[in-house]
Amino acid sequence: MGSRIEILLSLVMISVSPVFLITAVAITEEQELDRITALPGQPPVNFSQFSGYVTVNEGEGRALFYWLTEATDHAHEMPLVLWFNGGPGCSSIAYGASEELGPFRINKTGSSLYLNKYAWNRVANILFLESPAGVGFSYTNTSSNLKDTGDNRTAADALVFLIKWMSRFPQYKHRDFYISGESYAGHYVPQLAQKIYDYNKNSSHPIINLKGFTVGNAVMDNYYDNIGTVTYWWSHAMIxxxxxxxxxxxxxxxxxxxSQKCDQALNYAMNHEFGDIDQYSIYTPTCNSSKANITNTPRLKNTLLRPRFSGYDPCSEKYAEKYYNRPDVQKALHANTTGIRYNWTACSDVLLRNWKDTDFSVLPIYRKLIAAGLRIWVYSGDTDSVVPVTATRFSLSHLHLKIKTPWYPWYSGNQVGGWTEVYDGLTFATVRGAGHEVPMFEPRRALILFQSFLSGKNLPSHKI
Known part of the structure; x- marks a missing residue:
């Protein structure tokens, strides 16, 4: 690590944004170099941002790109939450940060940003990670890495990232730490949690204070996920x-x-019976591909569907690709510092096509980490047909957990936000009306769920 500049900040900073107080902290020189002063087209904000690279393998030249958006109030007291998107091969900057829980949204022209009223950094410090190497701005100098990566290396590199990142940001050592994500991050999140748990057990001075994790519309078990997905199609009259x-x-x-006969049956369902719908949100409009220049490329591995990714504004990933390919944006983010020749994209099809190792099931990891006492929440947007609520319920039922609080509706204001059941060691919740990207489709309900998770309290059972 580079030399440290001990900067004790106890001053009031005044700008076009509201006056705010920065608590005294020790800032490293590397950390200060990663500070984002402002992004192009960004509205004024009262929180700090940092972004840059952490090298996770010197020999092969693998470096992961991160973006930290600190909490809007009392950041020095708030927990740290690491966010992953899935794919495998999709960017947490494109989706989590820019469409879902991040503080900003991108306008349609890719020219400016506007604030997300329900950003998760209202209640936590959020660390977005583009993982593994080859996703988004994260890179490798060893081209074969793009064709031989998988679950194991992704988890191992993420652990190295965290250890090195906390050396750069020592104020987060021993801070309450959680992991979150969605989709194929249903593998990334528990796999990294297990790596951290094992690392802490073998360390005399562990610095990562892992408290738990939460995942949404998560890939969990190949058998139960697929059975549950086909059941969802049928029960929702899609086939x-x-x-x-x-x-x-x-x-x-x-x-x-x-098998070939299986593929034929699946292809018939998708090509002749589904119709032109957004499989990630079956009741919302699709993107007009002729206007958005979107192609039907794979976005999710080890589930039955392989369509384009989308959301409430089904063209929004294209806004991100416009914005993050701008040289001034990359400069402000300290991104693409090695001059990667290819464009930044929301997902890497190369990684998806060449994914080498994948756990058939992560349920054994759940059993291990439940026994370890971690706080674990699993949630499902109930209009997603790719990793649907039925798939998650089938998987969770085979953990055979004891029910502590039976199934009940939870509320967001005066409306039912979804349904939930609390087990001994795990909480499951649905989010009513949400698709695959829950914080995008139902941002208010997603924030209530996230706040409840952090506090360790059950979701509200009465109208507020």
Whole structure:
């Protein structure tokens, strides 16, 4: 680590944003170099931001890109939450930071930002990580890394990232720490949690104070996920009785590989019975691809569907690609410092096509970390047909957990926000009306859920 500049800050900073007090902290020189003064087109804010690279493998030249948005109030007291998006191969900057829980949204032209009223940094310090190397601005100098990565290396590199990042940001050592994510991060999140748990057990002075994790619409178990997905299609009238029965007959979901007859049955369902819908949010409009220049490329591995990713504004990932390919934006973010020749994209199809190792099921990890006493919440947007609520419920049911608080509706204001059940060691919740990206479709409900998770309290059972 570079030399430290001990800067004791106890002054009031005044700008076009409201007056705010910075608590005295020790700032490292490396940390100060990562400070974001302002992003192009950014409105005034009263919180600090940092971004840059952490090298996780010197020999092969792998470096991961991060963006920290500190809490809007009392950042020095708030927990640290690491966020992953999935894919594998999709960017946490494109989705989590820019469409879901981050402090900013990007306008349609990619020219400016506006504030997200329900940003999660209202209640925590949020650390977005583009992982693994090859995703977004994260890179590797060893081209073969793009064709031989998988779950194991992703988790190992993320642990190295955290250890090195906390050396750069020592104020976060021993801080309450949580991991969160969605989709294929249903693998990343518990796998990293297990790495941290094992690392802490073997360390005489652990610095990562892991308290728990939460995941949304999470890939969990290949067999139960696939059975639950087909069941969701049928129960939501997306496919016929005949096709439903045919898929169950022809597909052996206990194998990672599907047969030709299984593929034919699945393709018939998707190409002839679904119609032109957004599979990640079955009741919202699709993006006009001719205007947005969107192609149908894979975005999710080890589930039945391989369509384009989208959300409430189904063209929003294109706004991110416009914005983050701007040289002035990259300069402000301290990104693309090595001059990567290819454009920044929301997802890497190369990684998706060449993913080498994947856990068939992460349920054994859940059992281990539940026994370790971590706080674990799993939630589902109930209009997602890619990793649907039925898939998650099938997976969780096979943990055979004791029910502590039976199923009940939880409330967001005067409306039912979803339904929840509390088990011995895990909380499950649905978010009513939300698709795959829960904080994008139902931002207020997502923030209530996140606040409840951090506080360790049950979701509100009465109208507020």
């Amino acid at each position: 016929s009785d005949r096709t439903y029965k045919l898929i169950l007959k022809q597909c052996n979901f206990k194998s990672l590989n599907t």
